[in-house]
Amino acid sequence: MSFLVAIAALVFLMVAAYRGHSVILFAPIAAMGAVLLTDPSAVAPIFTGLFMERMAGFVKLYFPVFLLGAIFGKLIEVSGFARAIVASSVAILGRDRAMLAIVFVAAILTYGGVSLFVVVFAVYPFAAELFRRSNIPKRLIPATIALGAFTFTMDSLPGTPQIQNIIPTTFFKTTTWAAPILGTIGAIFILVLGLVFLNWRRRAALASGEGYGENHLNEPVVDEASSGVHPGIAILPLIIVGLANKALTLAIPAIYGQKFDVVLTPGGKAVTADVGSLTAVWAVQGALVLGIVAVLIFAWRAVSVNFAAGSKDAVAGALLAAVNTASEYGFGAVIAALPGFLIIADALKAIPNPLVNEAITVTTLAGITGSASGGMSIALGAMADQFIAAANAAGIPLEVLHRVAAMASGGMDTLPHNGAVITLLAVTGLTHRQSYKDIFAITCIKTVAVFVVIAVYYLTGWV
Template sequence: MLGVISIILTLVALMYFAYKGVTVLVLAPLLAMAASLVAGEIPALYALSNIFMPAAAGYIQSYFPVFLAGAIFGKLMGVSGAANSIAEFISDKFGEKRAIAAIVVATALLTYGGVSLFVVVFAMYPIGATLLRRADIPKKLLPAAIALGAFTFTMTALPGSPQYLNTMPTIYFGTDTFAGPVLGLIAASIMFFGGVYYLNNRSDKFKSEGEGYGDHPEENLHELGGKIPSFGLAIAPILIVFIINFGLTNWYFKQESVIAKYESVGGGINGTWPVVLGLGVAVVFILITMGKYITNKNKVIFDGAVGGLLPIFNTASEVGYGGVIKSLAAFTTVKMAIVAMAIPSVFKVAISTTLLAGIVGSSSGGTAIALEVLSEEFLSMGIHPEALHRIMLVAAGGLDSLPHCGAVITLLAVTQMDHKRSYKHIAMVTMGIPLISVIVISVFYLLTGIV
């Protein structure tokens, strides 16, 4: 009984203090030790050194190259002006009447191209705000428009996404980043069209009531323009990432001779390799072709690399916490309760993953814990690994955007909005509609078996 109490109390504490702004780097190890102390099964210091740290270190060992390459790539795309060039091009093609759709598509293209979610927020804010201001659409919808393009279908659903979240299940399920393509495209369509419809509907309602962009004197926006790469050059790195990722995943690493070579040294194909190689080649391409747009390249690369450290250590800390929780005898009781639910197995996967993501306020954190503690049970349920991969990630993008979510807090801060004005719109496009999509693809898989 004490073990169950320790799990519940520490999970609630993790959510509460994260909402208050306490870093998970401090929270996770402290709460892991607290859980072991309350449960009375494992000495707290032993839990820290012998369970928490190996689990956290194992996560870093598996995913550090993805975080490093992705952070540097995103930084270069932003500093070089390539992100602005892509956004401007799409915005010009869409026109003012489709300003919201333009913001979503531009953001999605950058995210699907491998630019970090946080980098996309900073890159898209001045562009998105300028577009909404020109179209006289209330600014309070801007955070939701950016979130729809960055935090939903491009992160969890679209096959081949180089976002590190899409690489996480590959280690556990033996899948690749293109896993569950049909399920992913169905979910992505629901999220994109449903989200754009909702935001346009809200925009029309607000404008009919006489509400426009609003007066925001402190935002210091400037008109778009300036010395940036052409659209053709700016889009090239994103195409490079996609082509290399696709080619290596679906051709090179599928060859028997290549598989045998890795098996001969006691290993196997790592699903993160194609993404890392694609991002690496794209980084070199940017440095060579867009060097004149980047001042102090060494500093930019250093800043990008350092920018990848906090996200991976945050997630690794959550994995370490999950490792300690997993070691408690009470967790077996909780796990068996989840597995024994009288519902189809795919819904057990979705429910457990989205609840964990909601509790820690992070899709990657929730996925990391779910993979660490439940992946073996998931695989034993007889669900196709590719269906597991995609349904799990779409579910992780459900309750991950609760008010204490770090990405939501950052988004509101960058856009100079607040929870009161913008959060309900963020919640609808990043939680409400994604939860509908995971139900739809789960039922679709149950009825057809198609992945």
């Protein structure tokens, strides 16, 4: 019975998300419903002492990253930098390589720290124009954008400032540059196989006489006039974020050590920071601040006109994304405390290989919650100590655990109820029926990539 209660709570949350209901509302309902069925007297203590504590802890740790990332992405958008990068990438690669051009520019924006949701809005108008001119079916646009933004630059490439690559650092005391060789191999695998699949789908459509199509919804109007922004200037803030992230990752431990105590007033209480577990978070925050400053310096006139409205949108988006994920984190903490979860955990422990165990656990929970960051937070919050103990016993570096967890979170997360998928389809004016099967193929490719990386590690020992 306890097992069914835990599964029912997970299914309930998944169905609620699939139907478009707010996770912020339904995560506590699902969690407390499960507690109610287990021990009615424990509802209030568990809600306050576990759910809200974990939820608040997540916001405390990660909200600055969400906020700075959202503001940086919005500034890249309103400054015209995103459009300049897209236009120059298309000019370099050529309109006859429409799919490659869209994947390339989505990857640049995502790896540069721009929010996945901002990337969708920034890239779609140019994708629609390129696909129309090349007579490629519009239904392939979502999968093409997903390959560039939702896969290898989100969690595979070392140093990416996306939240999926930051969360493991606080559990394994690693940095965002963990396992660079394995991450790069995984990224190449996803990119190559993804492009092969998309081009195969394009050729099949061409052979059957299918073109871009007509009477589509949300068709954008692209202004052909130059935005006046030099692409070299436009990409500079993204380069600054990447370089600063790496530099701060090295500098922070050297400056502060592994722990740092500070007393602001004589005889006052010391504030202690566990620098070892916070280095990656601080490094990304600092890098994003420098990126924001760079945009303001180079495009103050364009940004200042829309800064008030744009910053409000960014703050609202950051709050929504952070609290959504935090609610799932609190939900996961409650589920992990239920007797039924012990059955699930014991079943997963039956998988003897620690890396395969971690990969299956993380990607399964990411699929159930429809969120890479949410699923990984649940899995690592409940089982990180178990993963670390198993890895230490097998002599596996924690950097490998980090990379496997990050890539696995971006595996089955993009099921139909995933928020990014729903947004992507809404922006492009397409439906699940029209485009989801191609998105799911990309989902399968990136899930397989996790196990390819695991195999490469065992065959070569590369990290």
